Amino acid sequence: MADTQRRGRRIMMTQGELDDFLAAQRTCRVATVGGDGAPHVGALWFVWDGTALWLYSITRSKRWAQLRKDPRIAVVVDDGHAYGELRGAELAGRAEFVGEAPRTGEPCSELDAPERLFATKYFGMSAMPHDGRHAWLRLTPESVTSWDFRKIPG
Numbered sequence: 001m002a003d004t005q006r007r008g009r010r011i012m013m014t015q016g017e018l019d020d021f022l023a024a025q026r027t028c029r030v031a032t033v034g035g036d037g038a039p040h041v042g043a044l045w046f047v048w049d050g051t052a053l054w055l056y057s058i059t060r061s062k063r064w065a066q067l068r069k070d071p072r073i074a075v076v077v078d079d080g081h082a083y084g085e086l087r088g089a090e091l092a093g094r095a096e097f098v099g100e101a102p103r104t105g106e107p108c109s110e111l112d113a114p115e116r117l118f119a120t121k122y123f124g125m126s127a128m129p130h131d132g133r134h135a136w137l138r139l140t141p142e143s144v145t146s147w148d149f150r151k152i153p154g
Contacts, residue, residue, distance in 0.1 A: 013146040018089060021146075022048035022077060026121070030055060031074040032066040040066060046075070047117040053091055054114035055137040059102045064135075067095045073139055086149040093142035101135035111136060 078088030
């Protein structure tokens with residue numbers, strides 16, 4: 001057990017590595033909990049602002065309904081093909097709903113930065129297009145676990 005923990009510390013990302021990794025990745029997998037305790041996992045686009053993970057979710061989704069009843073959430077972002085290339089992070093905590101739902105673009109200062117980041121990352125635009133079907137979830141992680149197998153000595 002102690003060897004596993006030491007190895008875990010050796011391969012975890014620094015804060016700078018984590019920030020760069022999350023900024024570069026495009027898709028995450030979001031796990032929520034159903035009323036019967038069963039997990040539900042789905043893919044989403046996201047942005048990381050250095051403190052929180054911002055998820056743009058369809059408001060009529062199973063995920064949205066489950067988070068309304070139980071805000072616990074875990075998100076995995078990972079990359080790599082060969083074993084020695086694998087890297088990723090799991091962020092867990094409670095989802096917060098931010099702004100109107102669905103989002104139509106009403107002024108919300110909390111969303112200025114994430115919407116600018118999202119519009120640039122996914123649409124190559126400076127302003128966020130709103131479709132009246134999505135809204136924002138913020139995960140300020142209570143725990144973060146990261147790994148970068150490229151750090152394992154060959």
